[in-house]
Amino acid sequence: MTEPRINERIRVPEVRLVGPGGEQVGVVRVEDALRLAQEADLDLVEVAPDARPPVAKLMDYGKFKYENAQKERAARRNQANTQMKEVQFRLKIDDHDFETKTGHVARWLHGGDKVKVVIVFRGREQSRPEMGVRLLERVAEAVAEQGTVEARPRIDGRRMNMVLAPVRKKADAVNEMRKRREAERDERRARKAERSERIAERAAKSE
Numbered sequence: 741m742t743e744p745r746i747n748e749r750i751r752v753p754e755v756r757l758v759g760p761g762g763e764q765v766g767v768v769r770v771e772d773a774l775r776l777a778q779e780a781d782l783d784l785v786e787v788a789p790d791a792r793p794p795v796a797k798l799m800d801y802g803k804f805k806y807e808n809a810q811k812e813r814a815a816r817r818n819q820a821n822t823q824m825k826e827v828q829f830r831l832k833i834d835d836h837d838f839e840t841k842t843g844h845v846a847r848w849l850h851g852g853d854k855v856k857v858v859i860v861f862r863g864r865e866q867s868r869p870e871m872g873v874r875l876l877e878r879v880a881e882a883v884a885e886q887g888t889v890e891a892r893p894r895i896d897g898r899r900m901n902m903v904l905a906p907v908r909k910k911a912d913a914v915n916e917m918r919k920r921r922e923a924e925r926d927e928r929r930a931r932k933a934e935r936s937e938r939i940a941e942r943a944a945k946s947e
Contacts, residue, residue, distance in 0.1 A: 745786045746801055747774060755786070755796040767793060824903075826856045829875060831865050842882040849887035849906045859900045872900040880904065 745751075750770055757765035757773050760782060768776075770784075777784040777798050785804070788795035825848045827841055845855050857879050859872045876893045883904065891903035 745789070746783050747777065750774075750784060750786050750794070750796060752794055754793050755784075756791065756793050758787070758795060758797040760798045770796075773798075823853045824856055825853050826858060828858045828860060829879065831859060831861065831868075831871055831875060833875070838878075838882075842879055845879065845904065846883045846886045849883055849904060852906050852908060854890065854906065855887065855904045857902045857904065861898045861900070866898055869895060869900065876900065876902040 752770055754767055754769050755773050757768050757776070759765055760780070765776075773784050773796055780798060782798045783801035784796050785799055785801050786794050786796050825845075827845055829838070829841060833841075845857065848855050857876055859875060861869075861872065865871070872895075873893050880887075880889050880902070885907070887904040887906050889902065890905035891901070893900055893902045
């Protein structure tokens with residue numbers, strides 16, 4: 741993506757000026773817009789070059805670029821960390837297997853990963869797609885606290901798929917896991933220190 745023109749690089753006679761808070765200033769000569777930018781210690785940034793006249797905004801362009809770069813890095817990190825898990829259900833699944841598999845789905849969603857839930861039709865089952873839809877809706881209802889339906893059930897040959905997305909971001913799940921591990925480590929250290937103190941006390945009493 742090409743960077744917008746800023747300040748003296750904006751070579752048009754006039755612009756539709758937007759203030760730093762998003763307020764509409766109106767159509768002004770570019771010289772006047774540049775003067776307002778200098779007086780406010782801000783940059784004049786062309787945000788809609790194809791408009792007639794072009795739209796320019798007063799902003800701290802360095803801060804704007806930095807914040808955008810931070811957001812893009814966070815988005816890439818979340819995207820890279822998110823995985824697509826897959827679990828298969830039989831149309832005639834018993835309650836125990838259903839609870840076991842929905843438990844896996846809930847855990848993956850809680851960890852910030854997406855889950856593709858798949859039903860493979862066997863024989864005449866393919867003529868009863870409504871049963872597959874009901875089973876997938878049952879799965880979605882069972883894990884509603886951890887995830888939401890991102891892609892509704894759809895048939896692909898002898899398979900019916902549904903995609904569930906986590907309620908929270910992967911980064912949040914990772915941070916929670918790290919904090920839990922740190923808390924467990926601190927607890928182990930505290931117990932170890934307590935045991936050491938008790939041993940030292942017993943040793944002192946035996947002297």
